[in-house]
Amino acid sequence: xxxxxxxQDDANLLEGKFKVVKYALNEKGEYVKVPSxxxxxxxxxxxxxxxxxxxxxxxxxxxxRAGRASSLxxxxxxxxxxxxxxxQHMGIGARRVRKHLRPADxxxxxxxxxxxxxxxxxxxxxxxKRVPE
Amino acid sequence: xxxxxxxxxxxxxxxxxxxxxxxxxxxxxxxxNVSEPLALGIGSGLFYSHMPFLKVNGLPVTSYRILPGHIxxxxxxxxGVRMKRMKFRDPLAAMAELDRVLDxxxxxxxxxxxxxxPYLPKAFRFHFNAHNIVVFGREGDEYLxxxxxxxxxxxxxxxxxxxxxxxxxxPNTNGRMYYPEVVPADADMRHAxxxxxxxxxxxxxxxxxxxxxxxxxxxxxxRLRHYERDLGPEKARLALGNLIRMQEEIGTGxxxxxxxxxxFLQESAALLERPGLxxxxxxxxxxxxQWRDFAYEAGRLCKDRAESHITYGSLADKLTAIGREEQRFxxxxxxxxx
Numbered sequence: 001x002x003x004x005x006x007x008q009d010d011a012n013l014l015e016g017k018f019k020v021v022k023y024a025l026n027e028k029g030e031y032v033k034v035p036s037x038x039x040x041x042x043x044x045x046x047x048x049x050x051x052x053x054x055x056x057x058x059x060x061x062x063x064x065r066a067g068r069a070s071s072l073x074x075x076x077x078x079x080x081x082x083x084x085x086x087x088q089h090m091g092i093g094a095r096r097v098r099k100h101l102r103p104a105d106x107x108x109x110x111x112x113x114x115x116x117x118x119x120x121x122x123x124x125x126x127x128x129k130r131v132p133e
Numbered sequence: 134x135x136x137x138x139x140x141x142x143x144x145x146x147x148x149x150x151x152x153x154x155x156x157x158x159x160x161x162x163x164x165x166n167v168s169e170p171l172a173l174g175i176g177s178g179l180f181y182s183h184m185p186f187l188k189v190n191g192l193p194v195t196s197y198r199i200l201p202g203h204i205x206x207x208x209x210x211x212x213g214v215r216m217k218r219m220k221f222r223d224p225l226a227a228m229a230e231l232d233r234v235l236d237x238x239x240x241x242x243x244x245x246x247x248x249x250x251p252y253l254p255k256a257f258r259f260h261f262n263a264h265n266i267v268v269f270g271r272e273g274d275e276y277l278x279x280x281x282x283x284x285x286x287x288x289x290x291x292x293x294x295x296x297x298x299x300x301x302x303x304p305n306t307n308g309r310m311y312y313p314e315v316v317p318a319d320a321d322m323r324h325a326x327x328x329x330x331x332x333x334x335x336x337x338x339x340x341x342x343x344x345x346x347x348x349x350x351x352x353x354x355x356r357l358r359h360y361e362r363d364l365g366p367e368k369a370r371l372a373l374g375n376l377i378r379m380q381e382e383i384g385t386g387x388x389x390x391x392x393x394x395x396x397f398l399q400e401s402a403a404l405l406e407r408p409g410l411x412x413x414x415x416x417x418x419x420x421x422x423q424w425r426d427f428a429y430e431a432g433r434l435c436k437d438r439a440e441s442h443i444t445y446g447s448l449a450d451k452l453t454a455i456g457r458e459e460q461r462f463x464x465x466x467x468x469x470x471x
Contacts, residue, residue, distance in 0.1 A: 001387070001388075001392060001418070001421060001422055001425060013254060013256040013257070014254045014256075014257075015254040015255070015256075017252075017253075017254050017283075018147075018283045018284045018285070019284060020149070020282060021147050021148065021149050022149060022387045022392065023149060023170070023387070023392035023393050023395070023396050024392065025418065030399065031170070031392070031395060031396030031399055031414075033147070033149070035284070039381065039387075040429075040432055041377050041381065041428045041429055041431060041432025041433075041435070042377065042378070042381045042382055042428075042432075044374065044377070044432045044435050044436045045374040045375070045377035045378045045381075045382070045432065045435060046256055046257075046378065046382065048370070048371065048374040048435060049259075049374065049375075049378065050256065052371065080248070080259065080260055081260075085260070085301060085302050088301035088302065088305075089301050
C-alpha cells in the first residue's frame with residue numbers, strides 16, 4: 001500500500017477524536033506511518049457489530065415492557081454482557097443472575113444486591129429499576 | 134488520598150497496535166531505541182490461526198498475531214530486557230503499587246479493557262480485555278495516559294482506571310501491570326532481530342495442525358467457501374464481518390500486520406546488512422495488498438452491495454491464493470534467515 005492509497009473513509013466512528021495510523025510506502029519505497037480516518041470495509045464490519053448489539057437491546061427493552069423480563073436484562077444488554085459475564089463481575093453464579101432477569105425475582109432483591117448491580121452496570125439504583133419510556 | 138502529583142517526562146509516539154506500541158514507547162524511555170515494527174519483529178508477533186472451536190459471541194476466532202502479552206515476552210527474551218510483572222486481587226492494592234512505581238519515576242505498562250476506557254470513541258468500546266496502555270503520572274484524581282493508538286496523551290479518572298484494570302471476561306485483566314527492571318545498554322540488536330525473524334518464519338511455515346501458521350489461511354478458505362450453506366445467509370454475513378474486524382480494526386495496523394512486518398523486513402535489511410531482505414519486504418507488501426483487496430470485497434458482500442462476481446466462493450479463491458503465497462514466502466524466508 002502506497003501512502004496516497006491509505007484509505008480516508010470517514011464514518012465518524014472515531015468521533016473526530018484522533019486518527020489511527022497505518023504503515024504504507026512513501027515515494028522512496030520506505031515504510032512510514034500514515035494517519036487514517038477509517039476504511040469502508042472496517043466501517044461496515046463495525047456498524048454490523050453494533051447493529052447486532054442494538055438489536056439485542058431493543059429486544060430486551062420490548063421484553064421488559066411486556067412484563068416478561070426485569071429491567072436488569074435491559075441494563076445487562078446495554079453493557080454488552082450476558083448472564084455469565086455479569087455474574088463474574090458480581091461474584092455470584094450465572095444461575096442467580098438468570099433468576100434475577102425474571103421480574104418477580106428482581107422485585108425481591110435486597111438493597112445491597114441492587115447497589116452492586118447498579119455499580120457494575122454503571123447506573124444508579126433508581127435507573128436500574130427503570131427502562132427508558 | 135495523600136499522594137502528590139507527579140509527571141514523568143514520557144515521549145509518546147502513536148502506533149498502529151497497542152502491544153508493539155507500548156514496547157516501543159517504554160523502551161525508548163529506558164534508552165533503547167526500537168521502532169514499532171522492530172518490536173513486532175523481534176517479538177515474533179506475526180502469526181496466523183483460525184480456530185473454529187474457539188468462539189467469541191458465537192463466532193469463530195481468527196487471529197493474525199500470537200497470544201496477547203507474548204510479543205512482550207519474546208521481545209524481552211531476545212533483547213535481554215528484564216520485566217517486572219504483577220497481578221493483583223485487590224484493586225486498591227493494584228492502584229497503590231502503581232502509585233509507588235510512579236513515585237520511583239518509572240512509567241508503568243498495564244492491561245486494560247477497552248470497554249471501560251472513557252477517552253476512546255464509543256464505537257470501539259467492546260469487551261476487549263487485552264488493551265495495553267502506559268501510565269506516566271498523576272494529577273489530583275486523574276492519571277496521565279499514553280495510549281499507543283492515540284495521537285496524543287490523555288487522562289483517565291482513578292475510578293475509571295481501576296475499573297478498566299479489573300474487567301472480567303476473556304481474560305480477566307486482574308490489574309496486570311509491568312515495567313522494565315533491567316534494560317541492557319549494549320543489547321545486541323542484530324542478534325535480537327535475526328532471532329525474531331527466524332522464529333516468525335519458522336512459526337508460520339512449520340507449526341503443526343491445519344489451523345495454525347500460513348496454511349491456516351487455506352484452512353479458513355475451505356470453510357469460508359461453504360459459509361452460506363453451513364451457517365445460513367445471516368450468520369454467514371456476521372462471520373464475514375467478524376473476519377474483517379479481526380483483520381483490519383485497531384490493533385493490527387491494517388491487513389493483519391502484513392504492512393508492519395514489511396516495515397520490519399526493511400529495517401532488518403539495513404540492520405543486518407542483508408539487502409536480500411528488501412526483496413522479501415516488497416513481497417510482503419504485495420501480500421498485504423492482497424489481504425486488503427480481500428477485505429474490500431468481503432466488505433461489499435457484508436453490506437449486500439456485492440456485484441454478482443463477489444461470492445463466498447470467489448472470496449475463498451482469493452484467500453486460497455493468499456495462503457499459497459504466504460506458505461511459499463515464509464518457507465523461503467526461513468531458509469534465507471538461517
